[in-house]
Structures are given as C-alpha cells and as structure tokens.
Amino acid sequence: MTKKRRIAHLDMDAFYASVALLRYPDLRRKVLVIGGRNVPAPVKKADGTWEYARLRDYVGRGVVTTASYEARALGVFSAMGLMKAAQYAPDAYLLPADFQAYRHYSRLFKEAVATVSDRIENRGIDEIYIDLSHLTQSSMQLARRLQQVVWEATGLTCSVGISPNKLLAKIASDLNKPNGVCVLGQEEVPTMVWPLPVGKVNGIGPKSQQKLARLGIHTVGDLAQASPPLLQRHFGLSYAKWLADAAQGKDDRPIVLASEPKSLSRERTFERDLHVRHDRQRLTQFLEAICAQLAQDLQQKGYRAFTIGIKLRFDDFSTLTRDHSMDVPVVKQADLLHAARQCLRRTQIRHRSLRLVGVRASKLIAEADCVRYDRLPVQLSFGDLASLDTKRD
Numbered sequence: 001m002t003k004k005r006r007i008a009h010l011d012m013d014a015f016y017a018s019v020a021l022l023r024y025p026d027l028r029r030k031v032l033v034i035g036g037r038n039v040p041a042p043v044k045k046a047d048g049t050w051e052y053a054r055l056r057d058y059v060g061r062g063v064v065t066t067a068s069y070e071a072r073a074l075g076v077f078s079a080m081g082l083m084k085a086a087q088y089a090p091d092a093y094l095l096p097a098d099f100q101a102y103r104h105y106s107r108l109f110k111e112a113v114a115t116v117s118d119r120i121e122n123r124g125i126d127e128i129y130i131d132l133s134h135l136t137q138s139s140m141q142l143a144r145r146l147q148q149v150v151w152e153a154t155g156l157t158c159s160v161g162i163s164p165n166k167l168l169a170k171i172a173s174d175l176n177k178p179n180g181v182c183v184l185g186q187e188e189v190p191t192m193v194w195p196l197p198v199g200k201v202n203g204i205g206p207k208s209q210q211k212l213a214r215l216g217i218h219t220v221g222d223l224a225q226a227s228p229p230l231l232q233r234h235f236g237l238s239y240a241k242w243l244a245d246a247a248q249g250k251d252d253r254p255i256v257l258a259s260e261p262k263s264l265s266r267e268r269t270f271e272r273d274l275h276v277r278h279d280r281q282r283l284t285q286f287l288e289a290i291c292a293q294l295a296q297d298l299q300q301k302g303y304r305a306f307t308i309g310i311k312l313r314f315d316d317f318s319t320l321t322r323d324h325s326m327d328v329p330v331v332k333q334a335d336l337l338h339a340a341r342q343c344l345r346r347t348q349i350r351h352r353s354l355r356l357v358g359v360r361a362s363k364l365i366a367e368a369d370c371v372r373y374d375r376l377p378v379q380l381s382f383g384d385l386a387s388l389d390t391k392r393d
Contacts, residue, residue, distance in 0.1 A: 006139060006162060007255065008130040009169035010113065010146055013157045013178035015126035016066040019105050020095050022155055024050060031070045031092040036062025036082045037271070039096040056090035058082045060271050065097045069178060102126075105154050112153035116145055121255045129166055131255040143181040167251035168193070170202050189249040194221030201246050211235070223247040264301070265311075266294045267358025273315040275353045283354065288333075290359050291340060295333040298361060304329030304370055305361035308339035312349065313356035322346050329365050336361070 012018065016034050021027055024042060026049070033055050039062070042050045064085050067076045075088040085092070106125045113120060119131035132142050143160040150158050157179040161172025164186050171193060172184040184192060193200075198220055199209050211234060217223050224247035231240035245251070268286050276283065298304060308330070309323040322343035330336060340359050 004133065005164050006132040006135075006142075007164065007166055007169045008132055008143065008146065008160055008162045009166065009173040010128050010130060010150070010158050010160050011170075011173045011177075012109065012126040012150075013159055014066060014068055015105075015156070016097065016102055017068045018156050019101050020098070021068075023101075024052075024095070026050065027052070027068075027093055029070065030068070031074065031076075031089050032068040032095065033064055033071050033076060033082070033085060033089065033092045034067070034095045034097055035065035036060060036094065036096070037269075038062075039094055041096055053094040054090070055082065055086045055092040055094045058086060058094060061269055063269075067092075105156065108153045109150045109156065109158070112149040113146060115149055116142065119255055119257060121257065129169065129255055132162065139183045140181065143183065147179070147181070163249075165249070165251035166253050166255070167202065167246060168249050171196070171200055174200065186249055190221070193249060194219060194224060194247075196220050198223055203242070203246065208235075220247050261301070261303070261364060263360055263362035263364065264294065264297050264303070264305075265358055265360035266290045266297065267311060267356055269313075269356045270354065273353040273355055276350050283357065286357055287340060287359070288337060290357065291336040292333045294359055294361055295331060295336055298331045298364075302367040303361075303364040304331040304367060305336075306363035306365065307361070308336055308343070309360040309362065310340050310343040311356070311358035311360065312347070312354055314349075315353040315355055317355070320347065320349070323362075325363070329363075329370055331367075 017032050020032070020034060036058060037060060039058070040053050042052050044050055060082065062082045064076060064078055064080045064082060066078055067085075071085075071089055071092055074092075076085045076092070082094075102125055110120065110122070110128060113128065113130060117130050117132055117135060119134070121129040123129060130146070132139070135142060137145070139162040143162055146160050147158055150156065159173045159177045159180045161169045161175065161182045161184060163169040163172050163184045168184050168186070168189070172182040173180075175182045175184075175192070196219060197209075198204050198212055198217065199206075201220060204212070212218070212223065215226070215230065215234065217226055223243060226244075226247075228240065228244055231243055234240075235243065268290055270286070274283055306329050307323050307325045309321055312320045314320070324339045324342040326339065330339065336359065
C-alpha cells in the first residue's frame with residue numbers, strides 16, 4: 001500500500017527583517033525597511049542606544065529588500081523603489097542589507113529542520129520543502145516541532161503549511177502568517193483555496209494574473225470553473241492544463257533532495273545612469289567589484305563556472321546579454337573579469353548610458369570535480385583590462 005504523502009513548506013517570517021531585529025531589538029514592532037545601496041549602518045551612541053537612518057532621508061535608486069509586517073501594513077513591499085516606499089512610510093527605520101548574517105541564519109534553521117526530517121528541498125535562503133511522509137506523528141505535532149527547533153536554533157519564527165503536495169503546502173504556509181501553522185487537505189481546496197486570489201498560487205505571475213483578470217477570472221475558484229478550451233485559447237495547451245490542475249490543488253512534483261544551482265550572478269544598479277565613454281573609469285571599478293563578489297560567491301559555495309555572461313540594462317530600460325564559454329572552469333576574479341570583457345567586446349555600446357551591469361556564472365561544476373582540469377596547462381590572454389569601451393572611434 002502506498003503511503004500518503006505529507007509535504008511541508010516552511011517559510012521564515014519576514015526573514016531579513018527578523019534577522020536584523022536580533023541585533024537591533026529596540027526596532028521590534030516598529031516600521032522597518034531593509035534595502036538600498038549606500039544606506040548608512042546604525043551608529044551606537046555613547047549612552048548605548050542606536051541611531052538609525054530614516055526612509056524619508058534616502059535619495060537614490062535602491063529598492064526594498066524586505067519590510068517588517070508593520071511596514072507592509074502601510075503598503076511597503078519587496079522590490080519597491082525606496083523613494084516610492086518613503087511616500088507610504090516616511091518615518092520608517094532604514095537598515096542596509098547584511099547577506100552574511102542572512103546566510104548564517106539560513107544555514108542554522110535548515111540544520112535544525114534536518115533533525116526532524118532530512119528529506120529537504122532547498123528553495124532559497126528563507127524557505128524549504130520537507131517530506132514528512134515517513135514520520136508517524138500527526139501533521140500538527142510535526143508543524144509545531146519544526147517551529148520549535150527553528151526557534152531554538154535561531155530565535156526566529158517561521159510559518160509551516162502541511163499538505164499532500166508542494167503546491168498546496170506553499171499556499172498553506174502563507175495563510176496564517178506570521179508564526180502560523182496550517183494543515184490543508186485536498187478535500188478542503190474548495191473552502192480554503194478557491195476564495196483566494198489567483199496570485200496566491202505559486203506559478204501564476206503578474207502577467208498571467210492580468211490576462212486572467214481580462215477573462216473575468218480573479219479567484220482560484222473562478223479558475224476552477226473556467227472552461228478548458230478558453231484557457232487553452234489564451235494560454236496554450238501546456239500552461240492551460242497546469243492552470244486547471246493547480247486550481248484543483250493537483251501537483252505530483254517530487255521533493256528534490258539534492259538541488260544543484262544552475263547559475264550564480266551579481267549585478268549593480270547605479271545611483272545615476274553612467275555613460276560608457278564618459279564614465280568609463282567608474283564602470284570599470286563597478287565591473288571589477290562585481291567580479292570580485294561573484295568570485296567570492298563561487299568560492300564559498302564550492303563551484304567553478306564554464307560560462308560567464310554579462311547583463312546590461314540601458315537608460316531606456318532595454319536589456320542586452322552576452323555569454324562567453326571557456327575550455328576550463330574558472331573561479332578567480334581575474335578570470336571572471338577577462339571573460340566578462342570578452343563578452344563586452346561583442347557589443348556596440350560606446351555611445352550608450354547604462355543603468356545596470358551584471359555578471360553571471362553558469363554551467364557550474366563542483367570544486368571537488370575540478371581536479372582533472374587543474375592538471376591541464378592553461379594559458380590565459382587577458383588582453384585589454386583597462387576599459388569597458390573596447391572599440392575606438
């Protein structure tokens with residue numbers, strides 16, 4: 001007899017903000033926003049209290065990385081421009097992001113969860129799926145146990161949804177946030193899932209939501225009642241079938257226990273648009289810094305890359321990408337920088353202005369599998385490393 005599946009989705013509550021509050025507890029229950037570039041770090045005063053930046057004083061093009069629940073209640077959400085967010089919450093406290101701390105607490109909570117079940121699918125720095133099918137305790141007992149071990153290991157709260165599949169588990173984890181638990185059965189889909197907006201289903205993004213709205217489909221229940229030919233006509237056969245199944249809570253995806261990253265990337269959005277020729281020195285400095293950060297990411301995660309790509313976003317918001325593949329995998333900053341410049345040589349951008357520059361490492365290979373490449377003689381030709389402007393007038 002096949003054992004019934006029990007899948008948990010564990011989502012840390014306002015993770016970045018919660019990690020910050022461990023260091024700055026006086027900001028608890030305050031309107032807090034994290035993000036932006038060049039945001040000053042808090043300063044400890046002589047009396048032991050902290051002095052914080054305020055959102056109303058921010059000037060630049062940075063975006064919100066995360067916001068406390070108090071800030072969200074005022075209309076501030078992730079990926080919103082900080083200056084726009086200041087219109088909703090001018091008195092909010094503003095902190096810079098601290099990704100070293102986030103990675104530390106991410107590792108701690110995942111190690112804690114593994115003491116309950118090691119059947120874990122890593123979905124990012126602050127969320128995981130967990131297969132609980134092999135355990136004997138009730139779903140509610142397991143959810144509370146997961147919350148307990150995470151709290152003991154980190155001092156942070158999380159929300160847990162438990163369902164027969166990943167799609168419903170993710171929906172369930174969001175229903176009772178923060179620090180909530182929801183056990184959602186297949187039979188409860190009509191009463192608990194159908195009243196929700198279609199955007200609550202992971203996989204229905206903003207563009208699909210707009211398209212569905214034009215068809216008069218706003219809730220998951222509306223989607224469940226939509227005719228298959230209508231969906232196929234507007235979304236194509238494959239996505240239409242997925243939409244119909246998702247509305248019924250159907251999902252047979254397995255838990256992926258060992259998930260290797262497909263790529264790693266770093267990018268920088270500038271405070272002002274930078275002209276390729278006139279701001280060449282600053283762009284060169286940014287490119288070198290991005291490659292240094294990406295090299296550090298690769299080294300920390302234990303990977304090298306066969307392909308390095310660039311991403312350029314211009315002042316008109318158009319985007320250009322280029323890739324450069326190598327015979328041996330690379331990880332050092334100088335090699336990443338050389339490959340990025342090889343990509344730039346294949347562009348015609350010397351009269352353009354840039355809003356964003358990014359570098360991506362893909363076709364990754366684990367460091368442990370690179371021994372055979374270290375035995376090969378390698379000759380690198382670094383060419384012109386002095387300029388982003390690779391073509392002269």
